[in-house]
Amino acid sequence: MRYADFHIAECPICTNEIIDKDAHFCKICGTFLENRCTDESCKKIADNNARYCTLCGSKTLYYQEHLLKDWQEEKMETEERVRRQERSQELQLDQDFGSEFPPDTEIPF
Numbered sequence: 001m002r003y004a005d006f007h008i009a010e011c012p013i014c015t016n017e018i019i020d021k022d023a024h025f026c027k028i029c030g031t032f033l034e035n036r037c038t039d040e041s042c043k044k045i046a047d048n049n050a051r052y053c054t055l056c057g058s059k060t061l062y063y064q065e066h067l068l069k070d071w072q073e074e075k076m077e078t079e080e081r082v083r084r085q086e087r088s089q090e091l092q093l094d095q096d097f098g099s100e101f102p103p104d105t106e107i108p109f
């Protein structure tokens with residue numbers, strides 16, 4: 001499966017919602033807005049959905065600050081969402097089938 005690409009839509013500290021795409025820090029409170037390795041000697045910039053540094057295996061900043069869920073949790077939620085989507089698509093198909101036979105009153109003559 002593919003894990004969601006996490007994007008900070010609002011500052012986790014001050015809830016400022018105006019964040020430039022390429023901003024590294026929140027312009028209101030100065031919080032670091034980029035995911036990176038928490039190991040002081042590594043500090044490698046990590047993917048936004050990375051829980052662990054791919055270089056040294058330390059936790060990433062987002063994961064440590066609980067901005068990212070445990071991968072087990074996200075996997076479960078994603079699978080549940082897919083299941084729900086499949087179910088609503090089945091319902092949609094039922095409705096489409098029904099609309100092929102409009103009631104007599106809708107025929108214009």
Ligand SMILES: [Zn+2]
Binds near residue numbers: 013
């Ligand atoms: Zn902020």
Ligand SMILES: [Zn+2]
Binds near residue numbers: 038039042043054057
């Ligand atoms: Zn690292």
